[in-house]
Amino acid sequence: HHPHGGQSLWQHCDLQEERIYMDYNATTPLESEVILAISEALHEAWGNPSSSYLPGRKAKNIINRSRENVARMVGGRAEDIIFTSGGTEANNLVFYTAIKYFWEARGAAEINGQEKSHQNGKSVLPHIITSNVEHDSVKLTAENLSREGKADVTFVPVSKVTARVEVEDVMAAVRPTTCLISVMLANNETGVLMPIRELCQRVRSLNKQQPAPRILLHTDAAQAIGKVRVDAQELGVDYLTIVGHKFYAPRVGALYVNGPGTTTPVFPMFFGGGQERNFRPGTENTPMIAGLGKAAELVSTHLSRYETHLRETTLYLEQRLQDVFGREKIHFNSHFLGSETLPNTCNVSILGPELKGRRVLSSCRRLLASVGAACHSNRGDRPSHILLSSGIPPEVAANALRLSVGRGTTHSDVELAVEDLRQAVQQLEGLS
Numbered sequence: 001h002h003p004h005g006g007q008s009l010w011q012h013c014d015l016q017e018e019r020i021y022m023d024y025n026a027t028t029p030l031e032s033e034v035i036l037a038i039s040e041a042l043h044e045a046w047g048n049p050s051s052s053y054l055p056g057r058k059a060k061n062i063i064n065r066s067r068e069n070v071a072r073m074v075g076g077r078a079e080d081i082i083f084t085s086g087g088t089e090a091n092n093l094v095f096y097t098a099i100k101y102f103w104e105a106r107g108a109a110e111i112n113g114q115e116k117s118h119q120n121g122k123s124v125l126p127h128i129i130t131s132n133v134e135h136d137s138v139k140l141t142a143e144n145l146s147r148e149g150k151a152d153v154t155f156v157p158v159s160k161v162t163a164r165v166e167v168e169d170v171m172a173a174v175r176p177t178t179c180l181i182s183v184m185l186a187n188n189e190t191g192v193l194m195p196i197r198e199l200c201q202r203v204r205s206l207n208k209q210q211p212a213p214r215i216l217l218h219t220d221a222a223q224a225i226g227k228v229r230v231d232a233q234e235l236g237v238d239y240l241t242i243v244g245h246k247f248y249a250p251r252v253g254a255l256y257v258n259g260p261g262t263t264t265p266v267f268p269m270f271f272g273g274g275q276e277r278n279f280r281p282g283t284e285n286t287p288m289i290a291g292l293g294k295a296a297e298l299v300s301t302h303l304s305r306y307e308t309h310l311r312e313t314t315l316y317l318e319q320r321l322q323d324v325f326g327r328e329k330i331h332f333n334s335h336f337l338g339s340e341t342l343p344n345t346c347n348v349s350i351l352g353p354e355l356k357g358r359r360v361l362s363s364c365r366r367l368l369a370s371v372g373a374a375c376h377s378n379r380g381d382r383p384s385h386i387l388l389s390s391g392i393p394p395e396v397a398a399n400a401l402r403l404s405v406g407r408g409t410t411h412s413d414v415e416l417a418v419e420d421l422r423q424a425v426q427q428l429e430g431l432s
């Protein structure tokens with residue numbers, strides 16, 4: 001069922017039954033207004049945005065309007081937005097910048113005799129704190145910096161009761177060499193919202209008590225934007241990652257930086273023609289940026305309605321799962337005492353030795369969903385490390401189904417999906 005009218009991908013196939021898409025945390029289709037904005041930019045704004053004549057100015061105007069719309073969506077200013085190829089690039093830019101910032105600030109301090117390059121005979125390294133449930137573009141970036149001896153990294157484990165990273169645990173990990181704390185705003189599998197605002201308040205007061213370099217604060221907001229209200233200034237972050245293909249925009253992204261190059265450092269990972277104020281050079285991808293800006297405009301205008309629909313649909317889905325399978329047969333992996341979760345995410349296990357998540361989904365005829373992060377789809381039957389880290393028992397995590405609903409998901413879709421799961425379970429458990 002394509003939620004936005006028009007011919008869906010699957011209607012062209014010779015499938016007997018319409019598919020029900022419930023994997024919106026993996027990626028979303030594009031709103032029709034977004035496709036129109038992209039198409040118009042392709043036709044009308046093909047000029048090089050750096051060219052001063054009309055085709056170039058048309059492109060530049062579209063980019064500037066998108067920048068304003070993306071900024072408004074996250075409570076920032078137009079100059080706080082740096083367009084990137086996506087979330088992975090944005091996350092890498094933050095970690096790259098933090099390392100550079102550490103050495104630049106320490107270099108200055110050493111010149112003034114305030115810092116040493118060695119402590120107890122060991123060379124000093126920048127220290128980074130993150131959680132143990134981050135997306136791979138944070139997790140693997142941090143692991144690589146550690147493996148290459150470029151940083152010390154602390155992966156703070158989330159609580160196995162709340163599945164949240166606890167502020168006190170992060171603060172306990174802070175060292176004099178800590179230069180970056182990066183914690184995602186919402187987890188892509190459990191949907192759990194992390195206490196970023198409280199964390200930033202604590203770190204900012206710590207920063208005031210100690211000399212530069214300050215601890216930089218980053219949150220990867222990929223899974224939160226378009227589902228819940230995200231305001232970078234209210235959160236108190238220095239950096240916030242924006243991923244278009246989670247809120248009905250194309251595969252492009254942006255990094256919010258609180259005053260890039262003035263209040264907050266940004267060190268470019270590559271060099272070129274000066275675009276994006278040299279923070280992220282390369283001739284701009286005008287049509288994709290146009291699409292991101294239009295999608296951002298829709299979020300700013302309709303977020304309250306989106307959130308209400310998502311939450312109501314997820315509650316209905318969970319109610320129907322309980323009605324059909326019974327409370328004893330299922331375990332909700334996105335219900336944690338004291339934690340808020342995304343309104344669209346239902347992570348559920350149907351209990352039983354024959355009901356591994358992948359096996360259940362492959363026995364479904366209509367439901368398109370996942371057992372966890374799309375980029376972990378090659379993990380076989382190994383249970384998600386994110387669920388295990390969040391305290392879900394292995395035999396339950398092995399049966400996990402991540403059902404994430406979208407703006408167009410209807411009660412009818414829910415009924416079809418739950419019935420599909422029921423027949424798959426019946427088939428797998430050999431019940432006639």
Ligand SMILES: Cc1ncc(COP(=O)(O)O)c(C=O)c1O
Nearest residue numbers: 086087088135188220222223243
């Ligand atoms: C939490 C999170 N962070 C980062 C990303 C990476 O974004 P991109 O796919 O645009 O590189 C994704 C999605 O893919 C994500 O879910």
Ligand SMILES: O=C(O)CC[SeH]
Nearest residue numbers: 025026188373374375
């Ligand atoms: O959670 C997802 O599926 C997107 C990140 Se790989």
